[in-house]
Amino acid sequence: MRYFFFALACVIVGVAQEINQIDLVPAQPENLGSWAQVAQPLRLYPTLSKSVRYEGPSLATNLFGEISLGDAQYVIMLGVSAQNEVALWVDFDGNLRLTSAEKLQPTRISGGLAWSFTLLARPKDGNPYEYPLSVLWPEGRGYVFLLGGCPLSGSFQGHKIALVDGDLNGVFGTKGDFLGVDVDGDGKIYADPDGHEYFGLSEAFTLGAKSFKVREISPDGRKISVEETSYVPPKVPLIPGSPAPDFSFRDFVSGQELSLKSFRGKVVLLDFWATWCPPCMASLPGLRQLYSQFHAQGFEIVGVSLDESADDLRQVLADQGISWPVAFEGKRWDNSLAALYRVYQIPTAYLLDRNGVIRYRDLEGEDLAKAVAELINEPAQTASSGASGLPELSAKAEPILEITVPKETGLRPGEESSLSLRITNASPYLAEEIRFSVQGLPAGIVSKTPDIFDLPAFGERTLSLTFWAQKLEPKDFPIPIKVRVEYHYCIAEACFQMVQEAETTLVFGASKASGFVLPWWVLILLAMGVLGTWLIWGRGLSAFSVFIFALALITLGFGVYLGQARQAQRIAAVLCTSCVGIEEPHPSQAELSSELRLAFAALPKASHLVLFYTPWCRACPYAKNLVTEIAQINPKISVEMVDADSERGRAEKAGVVVNGKAVVPAILIEETGKVLFGTNDLATRLLSALKEIP
């Protein structure tokens, strides 16, 4: 009887909650949309912690990487032969032996090489399943992109639903995975991260009058159950053809109250930007020209600035002579308009027609001018044609820094305590303007955070956060705190703002932190010792000198232990032409005149440029940006970046090494073998060198 009531209760609860089971089957990403494929960088290393045996002909270079799909781990090896043939080995059988049977030949894609294969994912507590993956190698780099996500699709209440393994870990239901649900029933799912049909696993989606959220997902993703939840208004579609959500704002310069609706009857470009975003700044002159050309005919720009500093914005508006209205809240990414339009990367721009309908997205340059002209000539109140301008988003905003903090840090009243914080950039992108703040500190504890800095690709830095409290009782402890790290990074033209947090605890007393603490005391003792020699005389000085000599040896030893001898050698082994003042330093942003752009675009011959750079070179970012821009202007020109420091052999072969010293930046034109050094008049020299290609 007891069991009967229990079963009945289960049924009642089940019915009340309306648990719905959905079966999913593997789907072709092409049938779903570009969002169904997720790209993630994977760093490659010369060696792995486990020993992997390669059985095959000798290679000029080989780099290893590891792919984890649930409990299954696969080693991949990228190998370049002496004949410059590139291949990928995948340890399909997981025996840590790479044989010729596991060698895959690449297919060439623009800017690199690609391989596609299928691995077996083994989620814990779940059935193994096939996981298709692609590896894309931007040639010459020390990393690859993994492309996958194993999209699964099914149907729920007549609406198409898809599940993607967004973190590429082979297990469904983990952080980063997401759903795409065709909520509007148009047969197509818009599940880009800012799409109205994208739902994180904890996010509710609404079909008609009911909202649902995920209750359970099987580790292999084949079965998901959803349950009804309290009603959540559906996300507003922001795709071409849908009306742009209205908002009102106060113009930053004039202080006038405006709304998007007040521009009805005009063609409006809604531009999300910020002064700290280089691609946004680069687009301003073009926008200004467009504005002066079409403003009289009914073209308006509404800028939404994601800046924090009103002064920076005022300065840029004045310098650039911007006269269109700009909305400013001073909250960076917490901007309410950015939230309304689900802006997670900038620049983002919507072009609205005279009826306030979104018609295009993220157009720039000539395409934008053409679209504005088209919409200007279109009479108001016509039905929208629903032109397709849906962007192909290249990547998803993801945290790129790894933050390591000790579990706890000791703090004593009246004493300064420091927490050593290690920040590692796990991506091939530059993390810009990294700033720190501490959350959850009670009154009475003062913290000092490090200054704002940039961290280059795969860079690492150890910093210290200091805490100080005048008066605290042991009973006030432990104090859980969060270290908040805020930064942004750009991939090509798209910039993302990120916030990451690391948790730690302040405890009473001396720190039990285990991390390696820099022996600052040695430097302080050494400095005090040197000062002491000025005060001591007579025989005491002899003993003191011996003491300083010993201290110097200890300091030197610490330096060698910390790898600073190698660092010193790396710094010195590079001749950065602008660092030693042989050349003029350039701004890191390359600016090409319109004549040069046309000249590069008109080059008829295909060519491959190899840019040799090093991490220590401060003139290299300019050269990198320049060649990247040239490759964008003319698709016949391909570009490869080579770290002359780690790929010494290639640099020597190209003639970039002079007497054992790599001269960077240097650009090798593979077709002619000509090498261009330095950055002076680089664009002009490069143009004439490219013209020499027979």
Next chain:
Amino acid sequence: MKLRHLRRGTQALGIFLGLLGITGIGMTHIIFPGLHCYACPLSVTICPIGLLQNLVIAGTAPFYLLGVLAVYGIFLGRGWCGWFCPFGTVNDLLSWRKVRYRKALSPLKFLVLLGTVVAAWRLADTWFCKLCPAASLTASLPYFAMGLTEPTTPFFIHMGTLAATVLGMIVVARFWCRYLCPMGAILALFNRASFFGLRLNSQKCTGCNVCQKACPMGIAPHLEGNSTNCIKCGECVSSCPQRALSLGFSLPGARGYAPLRFPWSHSRVN
């Protein structure tokens, strides 16, 4: 005279070690104990001032660099300037006018050192290198000759600083070492405590000032030996008619006098 011959030998060794790149061995981990541009095509050692700036820019606590510099400093002090540094040798060869040292200009080299560090820290660039006359001589000119660089503004700035320094050296012996060298400033901190130094037999010294006239740094060695401006070159030792001065390795506390004990007074101890 013998001491000077020996010194010319070690100076030649300094130049030789600076040009070891001709053997093709490539850059080593060794920090050079003098001012010698590591951008020089033939350099195989690291310029301490160039490295210092790069470490400041990178935000690295310079344990290795400071440890090495302290070892060098305790070993020879500014003896490196007098006996080894290739740029010091260039200064030496032009030491015709051994005028009196101007004490008022003494803090200048320390300010150059401080300015170098502050510029690297605040402007995140190696500004000293862009002006360094040693770099003009051993990097800009060779690269210009090899056709790797063109005569641009930075090249002309380098040539300007080199010309000004050479002119200074001609007018004032060891002009660069006396007043401007940041490497000299670092080694000067250790000069008194180093194991290599001048010894004075005050019983023999008559205070005739002959040594002062021989000193390329323009100091009075019998009063200011082993001070921050003494490069321990030994010119005074050879010149002393009483043979009251000697040069060599000794414990710094047993050298017979401690001029820096009272820097403001020229009184002899012993």
